[in-house]
Amino acid sequence: MATIVLMEDDAGTRTLIAAVLRKDGHEVIEAVDGAQGLLQVETRLPHLVISDVQMPEMNGFQVVASLRQNPAIADTPVILLTSLQERAHMRIGMNTGADDFITKPFRPSELREAVEAQLARREGRAQLQQQAVEQAVIRALEDQRHQLAKLYEQRLAKELSERWPTAHDEATDEPFQSASVLFVDIPAYPGLAERLPPADMADVVRRFYGSANDTVQLFGARHLQFVGEALLALFVDATDTQTVTHGLRAVRAALGLVEAGRAIQRSLAAAHGGRGLPRFAAMAAVHAGPVTLTRLQDPLHGSGVRDLPVGDAVSTTVQLQRQGVALGWPVLATGAVLRAAGPAVDLGRRAQVALPGRAAPLDVAEVEGLRV
Helix, strand or coil: CCEEEEECCCHHHHHHHHHHHHHCCCEEEEECCHHHHHHHHHHHCCCEEEEECCCCCCCHHHHHHHHHCCCCCCCCCEEEEECCCCHHHHHHHHHHCCCEEEECCCCHHHHHHHHHHHHHHHHHHHHHHHHHHHHHHHHHHHHHHHHHHHHHHHHHHCCHHHHCCCCCCCCCCEEEEEEEEEEEECCCHHHHHHHCCHHHHHHHHHHHHHHHHHHHHHCCCCEEEEECCEEEEEECCCHHHCCCCHHHHHHHHHHHHHHHHHHHHHHHHHHHCCCCCCCCCCEEEEEEEEEEEEEEEEHHHCCEEEEEEECHHHHHHHHHHHHHHHHCCCEEEEHHHHHHHCCCEEEEEEEEECCCCCCCCEEEEEEEEECC
16 A cells, blocks of 8 residues: 655644554554654655644645655645635645645545545656646747747756746845736636535646746746736846747747646546536736836745736736636737737737726737747
8 A cells, every 4th residue: 555654743633644544554654743754755755745734843835845846755745634724825735736635623534535536646647747847848849940949948958046036135126117927817717626626626726837837937937926826927038038029928928828728628628528617728918018026025935025026017917817808818918018029929809908997998919829
């Protein structure tokens, strides 16, 4: 059977969980806190980790974050035990990389079902995640051609940390006179979350947003953050992307994310075709204008400071994405970003949309693809 590392500071809860799992034939390695448990994971390389959220020294979110940063154990499934039922805490765990949640108190049957589901998906999930990353990279490389191919092959060879700001940089605002803002959301997310089992929904979220993160980074985003279930990315001109405008890179990333959403939908249709699930689709908006990255204290995530993009271009892009959903356009772009992108963009329908607080409507167009 499986080897499972169990991290729980409450002796009674730890004894109960260990007894249930051992009765099912699993080898259970117990740890009284996150630091001790993480050491056991690194040493024993278990099939599964079960961790309480609230523990001294190192909480469950920090355990998951540390585990995901170690290539040797990064793919290990993690089930978090929590009495925190606020959605914000669950979202932190999901963004950190947890695979499932069990809310205390729970029945032994709930524990068994969660454990069996994660062990059954362990091998298949790792293969699907790797395929999603490889497909995103292949699509991007095929689409770049000529100068883009050489540029991004070099970018892929660099450490991602060389391109991204650290939380310890000097806490000063960083203004950009011209930047492209990309906002992507999944309109069907609430409906899918209601219809799919939590473990299946967690798998969908991890596959899509893992692919989204790689795609956005591949096209040289200056900043990336998750806003609930949505993703916001900022693209600016830089010395290593001087041959490709921030507008074109933002549009390319938007098209890549839409295609990643279609791949997820195909997978859902194959696995759950008879359940009448809402259609999984990524809907994006891209706009350009002045943006400032401002640094804010962020003790919740333990990073000290975090960057926050602010400006009319950011709020306008978020509003435009909702307009794109209403219009049924997978990618909506404004004239400002299309001028920054140049003539390489193929357009479909056009419209003028009115946004709250704006005196005049904005000219927008549906992006259908890129010219070869």
